[in-house]
Amino acid sequence: MTNPHNLGDLYLAPVALRVDAELARLGALSADDLLFQLVVDTNREPVSAADRQHVLIEHLTRTLELHGWQLAWGERGLVVSHGDNDLTLGISGVMRGYLDGGAA
Numbered sequence: 075m076t077n078p079h080n081l082g083d084l085y086l087a088p089v090a091l092r093v094d095a096e097l098a099r100l101g102a103l104s105a106d107d108l109l110f111q112l113v114v115d116t117n118r119e120p121v122s123a124a125d126r127q128h129v130l131i132e133h134l135t136r137t138l139e140l141h142g143w144q145l146a147w148g149e150r151g152l153v154v155s156h157g158d159n160d161l162t163l164g165i166s167g168v169m170r171g172y173l174d175g176g177a178a
Contacts (some may be wrong), residue, residue, distance in 0.1 A: 083159070086154070086159070086161065089138070089141060089143045090163065093134055093152065096134055097163060097164075097165055098166075100166075100168075100169060101165060101166025104168070105171060108169065108172055111133075112133050112172075116129050116133055118132075126173050127147050134152075144156065151163050151164045152165060
């Protein structure tokens with residue numbers, strides 16, 4: 075995307091910045107604190123890798139208006155996408171450990 079083509083494109087920066095700030099906050103937690111924070115915020119204790127991915131995205135989006143942007147997990151991190159446009163945000167080792175096998 076070189077120039078914004080619609081209103082949704084203009085919201086990339088605020089959406090990406092808010093998601094990235096929350097990823098940084100969560101990434102600074104210990105593995106146990108990350109698990110506790112996500113269980114408390116979502117009222118769910120995940121039982122599989124797919125469930126952990128869903129819980130983390132649920133946490134990230136619970137108070138955020140995405141304006142048409144979507145969040146999904148990619149090989150390099152969290153993918154923020156809208157139409158043909160996407161941006162990948164990196165995640166911490168603690169979050170990678172949580173997604174791969176749980177933060178026990």
